[in-house]
Amino acid sequence: MTNPTRTLLTLGAAAALVASLAACGGGSTSSTSSTTTTDGSSPSAMATSAGMAGSMKGGMSGGDRFGGPSYKGAPNLAATAALVQAGGGAANFSTATALTSMVGSALVTKEVGKLDKQYSKAEVAQFLKTFDFAVGDSLKIATAAGVKIPAPAPLKGKALAAALVKTGTTTDGTFWTGWLLDHAVSNKIHNQVMDDIDKKYGAKADADYHKISNQAFYDLGQALGDTSVKLASFH
Secondary structure, three states, X not given: OOOHHHHHHHOOHHHHHHHHHHHHHHHHOOOOOOOOOOOOOOXXXXXXXXXXXXXXXXXXXXXXXXXXXXXXXXXXXXXXXXXXXXXXXXXXXXXXXXXXXHOXXXXXXXXXXXXXXXXXXXXXXXXXXXXXXXXHHHHHHHHHHOOOOOOOOOXXXXXXXXXXXXXXXXXXXXXXXXXXXXHHHOHHHHHHHHHHXXXXXXXXXXXXXXXXXXXXXXXXXXXXXXXXXXOOOOO
């Protein structure tokens, strides 16, 4: 990674992807109604809104291909719309803007340095590239589906980041990337994007995308004070 600042900020692609995929999720799950916008008073309040932590049991079914359960209920589009807004809006979405808005560049710099040492710079670089592809692929799917996202939930900054961690945390307290993406984009779109990643970069890149995201979001939760979050076995 020749440009550390750009690379660090691009780590927010995990969150950015959630935002973009979530936009896709609304159209891909036409049989479901849009979720209820939360009052935004706290991360926990958001986490109990429709399609998120408070209703996880009702949507749990089977398992994600990279570990953890699958969620097959309606996605929370108002929550992910908040993330799209944090990144500058759907038309001009920027992962750097979204991440800086949520947690600031200092925290991202520290985390990317950790991930580079824990895995390798090459794997982290591919992880970021995979996220970039996933964002574009999800937007392509969204365009084809005629997706429209609702008004964003009133969440910003660290409260929004903490809510994303909560959204990806299953009933046993473990954060799983698949669980987060199912809630953001719907299980159907999540699986379609994974298939496209496999075709584009291979199964290893897809696995690393989930593996490193599991670690990164766990780390984010810890940094934000949510020490109850457990690290997924696949990391």
